[in-house]
Amino acid sequence: MADAFRQDGKIYVVIAVVCVLFAVLFGYLIYLDNKINKLKK
Amino acid sequence: MLKLSWWKWLCIVLIFYTLIEGFLGPVPALPILNETIRNLYFHVTMWFAMMILMTVSLVYSIKYLSKPLAHNDTVAEMSAKVGMLFGIIGILTGMIWAKNTWGAYWVNDAKLNGAAAALLVYTAYFILRNAIEDETKRARISSVYAIFAFTLMMVFIMVLPRMTDSLHPGNGGNPGFSTYDLDANMRKVFYPAVLGFTLLGIWIMQLKINIKKLQHFNDEQ
Numbered sequence: 629m630a631d632a633f634r635q636d637g638k639i640y641v642v643i644a645v646v647c648v649l650f651a652v653l654f655g656y657l658i659y660l661d662n663k664i665n666k667l668k669k
Numbered sequence: 670m671l672k673l674s675w676w677k678w679l680c681i682v683l684i685f686y687t688l689i690e691g692f693l694g695p696v697p698a699l700p701i702l703n704e705t706i707r708n709l710y711f712h713v714t715m716w717f718a719m720m721i722l723m724t725v726s727l728v729y730s731i732k733y734l735s736k737p738l739a740h741n742d743t744v745a746e747m748s749a750k751v752g753m754l755f756g757i758i759g760i761l762t763g764m765i766w767a768k769n770t771w772g773a774y775w776v777n778d779a780k781l782n783g784a785a786a787a788l789l790v791y792t793a794y795f796i797l798r799n800a801i802e803d804e805t806k807r808a809r810i811s812s813v814y815a816i817f818a819f820t821l822m823m824v825f826i827m828v829l830p831r832m833t834d835s836l837h838p839g840n841g842g843n844p845g846f847s848t849y850d851l852d853a854n855m856r857k858v859f860y861p862a863v864l865g866f867t868l869l870g871i872w873i874m875q876l877k878i879n880i881k882k883l884q885h886f887n888d889e890q
Binding site: 639642643646647650654657658660661662664665667668 | 672673677681684685688689692693872873876879880882883
């Protein structure tokens with residue numbers, strides 16, 4: 629189970645996809661953060 | 670872009686650590702659960718984050734009652750809203766997990782029904798808020814209700830499931846988080862994951878608070 633999951637190697641593809649997804653989401657969150665802070669001033 | 674507070678960077682680092690270690694880290698090989706045990710990092714953490722955010726809401730509601738500042742009420746409202754968001758994600762992710770391990774999206778389990786009831790209690794909190802026009806009245810009444818809602822949530826998801834049989838670990842005699850059953854390798858991902866998702870919730874909460882203050886400022890102009 630846990631070993632076979634990693635043996636085929638392609639789980640890295642999923643991790644890459646999930647990391648890109650979160651990188652974009654965080655990028656957007658940071659953008660909103662800056663925008664709201666600017667408005668606040 | 671680099672002017673972010675340290676805890677926001679910590680949040681980003683912890684979530685990426687969770688994503689990478691959550692998929693790659695060693696997990697115990699258990700029957701039925703198989704690889705779905707990794708959902709511990711993504712499903713259970715939602716409920717932990719929700720409970721921490723609801724605790725923030727409780728604390729600020731009590732703070733409002735002892736010191737009626739609009740800020741205290743706004744924090745109480747927004748933390749409950751973000752907590753609710755995590756609760757909904759918790760229910761949805763739990764349903765997928767339940768379908769694949771227990772056999773159905775919804776089983777008649779004390780913890781599931783309790784979680785649904787707890788979300789309804791908080792839905793009533795938001796409805797109550799919208800129903801009162803007067804700002805100070807709204808803040809005072811909803812602060813009192815928030816204390817009641819928190820107590821009910823704790824009874825529904827922490828107390829009642831432990832008093833009957835439940836499919837959830839840690840309830841009704843099933844093993845849970847005690848020292849001997851949560852794998853040491855999983856702890857190394859689970860606790861940072863809880864902190865990471867909680868910080869993400871606090872981050873969104875802070876943005877919502879600022880938006881509300883801006884709106885308020887705008888209305889006054």
